[in-house]
Amino acid sequence: MVDKSTYSSLILLIQFYSLKISLSISFLLKFYIFYYEFPFLGNTTSGDYMIYEKLKKTFHQTSDLKHKKIGKMNVVYLESLCSSDKINEYILKNVPLKKNYLFLRDVISGPSVVFLDDIEQASFYLMNGYALCYDKKTMLVCEVKADLYRAIAPPTVEPSINGPKDAFNESIQTNLGLIKRRVRSENLVNENFTIGKKSQTQVSLLYIEGTANPTYIQEAQKLLNHISMDSLIEIESLQGYLEATNSPMPTALKTERPDKVSTALFAGKVVIIADNSPFAFILPAYFADFINPQGDLYVKATNANFLKVLRFLCLIITIVLPGLYISIINYNPETIPLNLLLSFQAARLGVPFPSAIEALFMISVCSVLRESDIRFPNSYGSSISILGALILGETAVSANVVSPIMIIIIGITFISALVFNSGNLIDGIRYYRLILLLCSTILGLYGFLLGCFILLLHLANMKTLSQPYLYPVAPFSSKYFFKSLLKKPKESQKEKNLLKQEGKL
C-alpha cells in the first residue's frame, strides 16, 4: 500500500516533469515553426556582425554604411540615402517598447517592408533607400528613403500662361502621383522596368487600358525589354533606343508637364517616365506634335488656330529662309523688285565675303550665342547680351564684315526657331537648314528644290513607334489633323447645346 505523503509528493513530481516537458515541447514547436518560416536561419547562427562585415566588403568599405545594434536586432543602412527621422520612427523607437518580441516584423512599423531570403538581395534595397533589419531568425528591409528631391516647381522649359503650373521632378513616385491626380482611372496601367545594369533605374510605362492602341503598347514593351545599357542617368538616353534611324529629328516627345502627359494618355498614347528624370516621353510623337504647345488647349479655338498657323509658318521660315535667300539673291535676283534689289546691292557694297559664307558665319555666331545663353549663369547674362548685340549689330555691319540684310535674315530665322518648346526639334532643324543652304549655294533654286525633296523623303521615311512620322499630314487623317495642327471648337459647341437644353441660353 502507498503512503498518503508519498502519493502527494509523487503527484507533485509528475506535475513538475509534465510542465517541464510541455514547456520544452512548446519551445521545440516554436523553434520548428521559426525554422520553416525563415529557413536562412542556419546562416545567421555564426554572429550578428558577419552580415555587416559582408555588406561593408560588398560596398567597398563605404563610410556611409552604418550599423546599429539594439537588443537582439541589428539595423544596417546607407546614411546618405536614408532619413534618420524615418529610421527612428519606424524602427528604433519601437525596439525598447517591444524588448521581448517574438517576431521581428512586429517591431517594424514602416509601410513598406520586404522579407529577404538571401543576403545578396540586401544590396539592391540598401541602394534604394531601405534599411536592413535582421536578428538571428529574420531578415527584412524597411523603406526609410530620404527626401532628396526638390519640391514640385513650375515648368521651366514649357511655361504656360493659361494652364496648370506644376511640373515633374526627379522622383518617379511624385511624377506618378501628378499623373494619377489627373487620370483617376483604375485602367491606368503602370508597368515597371529596371534599366541600367549599374544604375538600376526604375522606368515606368504608362497607358490607359482600353484607350491606348495595343500596337503602341506592344512596341513600347518590346523596345524597353531590349534595352541594354550600363546606366540610365536621364530619360533622354532612351531616345536612341526608341527610334530605328539615326535622324536629327526627335521621335519621342519630351515633356515636363503632367497635363500634357495626361492629355496624351487620354488620346491613346503611351508614356515613359524614369526615376531621377524630370521629363517624360510621350510615344508615338508625330512631327505635328512638336509644333504646338500644350497651352493651345486652354485658349479659344479661333485664337489658337491663328497661332498654330503662325507657328507652322515659323517652322517653314526657320528651315527654309537662309537657303531661299541665297538662291534668290545669287541666282534669281529678278524676283526681287528693282528698288529693293538696289538697296540690297548698296548694302552689300564693300562686303568681301560671298553671301553664302556670310550666312554660314552668321548662323555659327548665332548658334554660339544661343549656347552661351543656355550655359551662362544669370549674373553674366546682361554682359553677354550686350556683347552679342554689339558684335552682331553695330560693329560687324560698320566693319563691312556682314551686310545688314544678312543679319535681318538670320535674325528672323533664329527668332522663328525660338517659338518652339522642344529643344530637340530646334537642334534637329539646324541640320536641315544647313543642308538647304548648301544645296542653294551650289545649284540655286533648283538645288533648293532637290534639297527640299531629299528632306521630305527623309522625314516621310521616319517612324515613331512603327507609325509614320508625318502623320496626320501624310498619310492624311482629318481627325488627328484637327486635334494637333488645327483646333475645332467641338467641346464648346457641345457645351452650348447642353446649356440650351437646360434652358439657360
Added chain:
Amino acid sequence: MKKVFLFLLCLFFFTGCSDYQELSDINIINGIAIGYEDGEYVVSFEIIKNEASDNSSEVTSKVISAKDSNLALAFNEAIKDSDKEAYFKHVHLLIISEEVAKSGIGDVVDYMLRNVKMSTTFYTVITEDSEALINMKVEDDTVSNYIVDLISSNLDRADLNNIDIIVSTILNQRKDIGLPYIEMEEDDKVTLHQIAYFHEDQMKDVIDAKIFNFLYLNKTDIDFLRDETVLNMYKKKVDYEVKKDKVIIKVSGRGSVKAVSSSIDLEKYKSYDEVKEVMNKQIKEEVEEFLEETLSNDSDLTGIKDKYYKKYREEKDNVPYEVQVDIVLSKNGSIYEVIHD
C-alpha cells in the same frame, strides 16, 4: 564605302556653282535703246549706278553704247564695254528709233525673245533719236523709270509691256500693233501724245494717241469737243459685230459733260438728245478719221480683218466697216446752264 561615295559626290558638287553671282558683280540694266547710224546698229544700255550714299532716294544711271552691223554683235560689243556682268532681267524699257522701226523691228524682237537672259516684260517705245532719249538727263531717277511712269499713267493697257504678246500680234498677219511714240522737246522734256502704228513689223506713221487710247485702252478719260461742248468719256465699250458684208464697230459708253455751249440748257429734257446727237457725230467722225488713216497705210489696229477671218474663214484685204456710236450722258456737273456767254 557609302562615306567614300558621299565624299566624292560632295567634291563633285563643290566644283559647280558656276551660275553663282554676287549682287555687287552685276550691272543692272534698266533700259535699252536701239538705233541706226551709218548703216550700223547702235545699241545703248542704261545702267543703274549704285553707290552707297546717304540719300537713298537718289538713283542715278550711266549709259554705254556700241555699234555693229549686226544687232546681236552690237549687243555683245555693248556687253563687253560694261565693267561687270550685264544683268538684263530688270529691263523696263526698250527704245527703238524711228529708222529701225520703219525698216522693221523683226530683228529686234527676235533677239529679245531668243535671248534667255532677257526679260520679256518691258515697254517698247518708238522715238526719233533713241540715243538722245536714253542720254536725257532726269533728276533723281533713271530715264527708263521716268518714261515707264509716263506710259503707265497715260496708257493703261494690259499687253503693252509684254514683248511676246506684241510678237504674237505681229505673227497674226491680220492684225497690227501700235506702240507709244515719244517726242523729245528742247528742254529735255518728253511728251506722249502720239502712237506709231505698224503694218506687220514695219512702222508706217504716227497718229494722235487720242482715238487709239479711246478704242483700245482700259482706262479712258478722253475729252471730245464739238461746238463748245466738251464731253469726257469716262467709261466706254467697243463691240464688233461681224456680218457678211461688213464689220460694225459699236462704240458705247458713258460721258460726263465738262462744258456746254451757251445754247444748251441741261434742265430741259430735249437738250440731252441734242448733246448726245452732237457728241455721237463728233466721236464717229474722229473714229472714222482714225481708222481711215491707219487702214490706208495697211495698218489694222482694230483687227477688223482678223475678226472677219475668224468668223467667215475668208482673208480679205479690205473689209468694209461701219462705226456706230451710242453714248449716254450720266454725269452733268453741278449746274445746268452756262454761267457766262
Added chain:
Amino acid sequence: MINKKQYISLSFFLTRIVFLGGGFSLLIGTSKNNLLITSFLGMLLGYFLLYLFYRKGSISKKSILLIAIANLIMVTISTTTLTSTYLLQKSSTMFIMIAFMVTLLYAAFKEVKVIARVGEIVFPISFFITVLATIALIYLVKLDNLFPLFNTNFLQFVEGIIAFAGASLVPNLLLINYKGDLTFKDIGKGYLLGSFTVILIMFFILTIYGYEFASMVRFPEYLILKKIDFSSFVTNVENILVMEWIADIVVGSFVCIKAIKDNTNKYWFALIIITLIIGIELFFNKRYENILLIKKYFSYFNFTLLFFALLGKWQKKKRH
C-alpha cells in the same frame, strides 16, 4: 500599299510630267486652234483606256520597265533642258542631271509608301500654285485667239488626240500594280484632275499667245509665267513658279525610278542608271537635234507602249 489620297496625288503628277518641255509646243503645232477639243477628247480616250487597264488588273514587269525607262529618259531630258536654258545657264548639263539623279536614287531605295507620302504633301501645294498662277493671268486672256476652230485636217486632229492620250495616260500605268482595293472612281480622279490642269494651262497659252506664236516657242508654259504681275511688286516670279513644274516632274520620276528598281535586280538597275546618264549626256544634251526628234515622236511612242502593256493576262471579274 498606298491609300486613295496618295494614289490620286501620284496619278496627278504622273499625268503631267511628259507635257513640260515638249508636250505643249508639239501639241499646239499639231492641233492649232483645235487644241482644247483634241485635248479634251484625248483625256476621254485616256480615261477609257485607264478603265481597260483597271479591268486588266496588273501590268507585266517588262511593260512596266519599258514604260518607266522611256518616261524617265524623257523627263530627265526635259528637266535638264529647262534648267540649263532658264535657271542655270553656265552649269554643265551633266552636273544638273547628276543632281537630279542623286535625288531620284535616294527615293529609289525607299518604299513606295514613302514616295506616296511625299506626293500627298506636295499635291495641294502644286495644285494651289497652278490655280493661283492661272488666276493671275486671266486679265491677259483674249478669247478671240481660240478661233477659228477646226483649222486642221482630220489626220492632225486624230494625232492631237493620240498625242494627248499617250502623254497623259502612259505614266499613270506605273501605278496600276499598286492600286490594291481602290475602285476605278478613285483611280480615275487623279488622272482627270491632272488632265484638267494641263488643259487649263493650254487654254491660257492659246488665248494669250495664239497658236502661231505658241508653236514656235520652246517652253510656252514658262513664258506665260513671265506675265504674272501683281501691282508691279510681284514680278518676274517665273523661276519660282517653274519650280512647281519641276516638283511635279521630280515626284513623277520617283515613281518611274521606283518601278525600275522594283522590277530589276541591283546590277541591272545600276547598269540602267549609268547607261541612262551617259546616253542622255552624249546623245541629247550635246546634240539638240536629237532632243527635237524625241520630243516630236515621244507621245506617239508612248501610245504604242499602251498596246504593248495591254498584252498579258487579264484578271477575272470578281463574282459575288
